Amino acid sequence: xxxxxxxxxxxxxxxxxxxxxxxxxxxxxxxxxxxxxxxxxxxxxxxxxxxxxxxxxxxxxxxxxxxxxxxxxxxxxxxxxxxxxxxxxxxxxxxxxxxxxxxxxxxxxxxxxxxxxxxxxxxxxxxxxxxxxxxxxxxxxxxxxxxxxxxxxxxxxxxxxxxxxxxxxxxxxxxxxxxxxxxxxxxxxxxxxxxxxxxxxxxxxxxxxxxxxxxxxxxxxxxxxxxxxxxxxxxxxxxxxxxxxxxxxxxxxxxxxxxxxxxxxxxxxxxxxxxxxxxxxxxxxxxxxxxxxxxxxxxxxxxxxxxxxxxxxxxxxxxxxxxxxxxxxxxxxxxxxxxxxxxxxxxxxxxxxxxxxxxxxxxxxxxxxxxxxxxxxxxxxxxxxxxxxxxxxxxxxxxxxxxxxxxxxxxxxxx
Numbered sequence: 531x532x533x534x535x536x537x538x539x540x541x542x543x544x545x546x547x548x549x550x551x552x553x554x555x556x557x558x559x560x561x562x563x564x565x566x567x568x569x570x571x572x573x574x575x576x577x578x579x580x581x582x583x584x585x586x587x588x589x590x591x592x593x594x595x596x597x598x599x600x601x602x603x604x605x606x607x608x609x610x611x612x613x614x615x616x617x618x619x620x621x622x623x624x625x626x627x628x629x630x631x632x633x634x635x636x637x638x639x640x641x642x643x644x645x646x647x648x649x650x651x652x653x654x655x656x657x658x659x660x661x662x663x664x665x666x667x668x669x670x671x672x673x674x675x676x677x678x679x680x681x682x683x684x685x686x687x688x689x690x691x692x693x694x695x696x697x698x699x700x701x702x703x704x705x706x707x708x709x710x711x712x713x714x715x716x717x718x719x720x721x722x723x724x725x726x727x728x729x730x731x732x733x734x735x736x737x738x739x740x741x742x743x744x745x746x747x748x749x750x751x752x753x754x755x756x757x758x759x760x761x762x763x764x765x766x767x768x769x770x771x772x773x774x775x776x777x778x779x780x781x782x783x784x785x786x787x788x789x790x791x792x793x794x795x796x797x798x799x800x801x802x803x804x805x806x807x808x809x810x811x812x813x814x815x816x817x818x819x820x821x822x823x824x825x826x827x828x829x830x831x832x833x834x835x836x837x838x839x840x841x842x843x844x845x846x847x848x849x850x851x852x853x854x855x856x857x858x859x860x861x862x863x864x865x866x867x868x869x870x871x872x873x874x875x876x877x878x879x880x881x882x883x884x885x886x887x888x889x890x891x892x893x894x895x896x897x898x899x900x901x902x903x904x905x906x907x908x909x910x911x912x913x914x915x916x917x918x919x920x921x922x923x924x925x926x927x928x929x930x931x932x933x934x935x936x937x938x939x940x941x942x943x944x945x
Contacts, residue, residue, distance in 0.1 A: 551603045553629055557636045558596045559611055562915040563667045563684065563745040564637075565645040566595035571612035571880025574599055578606050578864075579626065580874035587878040604630045606864050610878050613640035620854040622884045624875050625909075625925070628863035633906045639913040641857065641924055644668070646684040653678050653716045655693055659702055662695020664718070667745040667915055685711050690744035693718045694765070701725075701750075703767035708744060723765040724800035728778055730757030731807050736780040738764045741790075741929065743773035745915050766800045775929060778806050779918060785811040785834075788918055788934040795931065809834050811937035813898045821888045821945070824848070824856070826872040830865075832898035835935050839900040842908075842934075847895035847921045850886040850945070859925040861905060886945040897922040898937040903930060 557574075559567050569592050577584020587610075590597055601607050610624035621641055648668050655662065658676035667689065669682030683689060692705040704720030730736040734757040740748040750765045757780060770793035778789045787808035791798045798804070811834040817825040825848065835841065843861040860871060876885050886892050897919075901908070911928035918927050922938055 552600045553603050554634070555599045555601045555629065555632060555636055556596065556634055557599055557609060557638065559613075559638050559640060560595070560913065561640055561644045562913055563644070563646075564912040567614060567640050567643060567645055568592060568595050569611040569613060569640075570615070571878075572597070572610070573878035573881065574607060574609045575878070576602070576605055576607050579608060580872060581877055587874075589879040601629045604628060608873065608875075609636070609638065610875050610881060611638060611640070612880060612884075614643040616642045619852060620883055622854070622856040622875065622881065623858070624856070624873065625859045625861075626864045626873055627859075627861045627905075631861055631863045631905045633910055635910040637910055637912065639924060641855070641917070644684065646686050648682050649685050649711055649714050650679075651681040651683045651691065651711060651714045651716060653681065653691060653693075653718050655695075655704070655718050655720055657697065657720065659693075659695035659697045659720065662693055662702070662720075663749065665692045665694070665746050665748050666690070667747075670749075683711050683714075688744065690742060690746050691716050691718060692740075692742060692746050692748050693720050694748050694750065695720070701765040703748075703765060703769065705742065705746075705769060721768070723767045725763050726766045726798060726800060726802040726804070727761035728764050729759065729761050729803070729805045730780040731782070732757060732759045734780045734782045734807070736762070736778070736806070738762070738776075738778050740767075740770070740793075741775045741777055741914050743771065743775075743929070745912075747914070747916050761803060766798070766802075768800070773929075775931065777914075777918075778804065780806050780808060782808060783810070784813070784938040785809065786919060786936045786938065788923070788932070788936065790931050790933075792931050808935055809836060811835060811898070811935060813896060813937035813939045815896060815939070817894065819945070822876070822885060824873065824876055824885060825894070826870070828870045830869050830871060832937055834937070835900035839902055839933065839935055842899040842901050842905050842926070845895075845897040845899070845922060845925050847893070848886070849893035849895075849921065850890045851893065853890070854883060854886065856884050857924055888945055890945045892943060892945050893921070894941050894943070895921045896939040899926055899934060901926070901932055901934040903932040908932065
């Protein structure tokens, strides 16, 4: 972490504004497997947006991946990062939060960009499988027999390859344990699994899988199976450890629920039975914009979440496909009781390019979240490599046991 001395003039200004006690917040920018990234631009500010109602945006140094920010207790603040470009496409992420909603750490995840290069991995599987899939933190490849080729995997130490497949109607699972890549040939012993069961309502699209602690996602049931209201068998490997997560989700219309459980939790022990459903959720909002500014939202409303879950906030996504993508998280504490919202990220140093070009066909997505874990735990946890619901759930896809409900909203229009 960098020392606080670059912010001493700002600290003096905060004190003059009655900012209260300063609580240092450690902010880290990472990729989808938790490895640090250096941004192309970075900024932060105190107060409610836009900047005319608070302190201005302040540029952060970009030759690093972590920053110690002096944030007054209970104050509202924003951070923004222009992530590394990928194939000429720009990616921006930003968050609007209250300091009281966080602990001492905030981990911000960039989409698409990764710190480590990849290599093509080959592997031998013993015993052979009639059909199977090999998984790494960066790819998956189907195979049959006793070997696979062409698996894309990140290079470096501490990597892992997992295999899930079938032999004679029996599910098999195996993992390498941490290995270094290169070398690019691995051996994966597999063994029969136990089972547990997941019940989702009839007609609900559902999923069951794992996210290993080494950031390897594994599909345990073919994606998007349809619930029948009866138990769905789910393979339950024995070679799992604390820190490995089971991940289940189910959706009906634009209402979704996510359940993540640590592998050591008795709720996902061999033979366990789980049920997952989601009530009809609601999310509505109106947007307006000018050619040179991000959208202003009005009449924001959401609800219908299950009892026992607390509202966490909204995720926003604005896509100009192939050119730029902006993702933003607005916490419940930052929004408060307001029904309108605008954040002036385009005014931050280095962020003018976040606004789509006039005439572009853009995608707008919004998501309302409720959960049984505090935002402080989720935003400090390591990311999950694959976004659960594309363009909706990136900010809260974390390696942390949680029950989430998400109301989804999306549209396409000309900027």
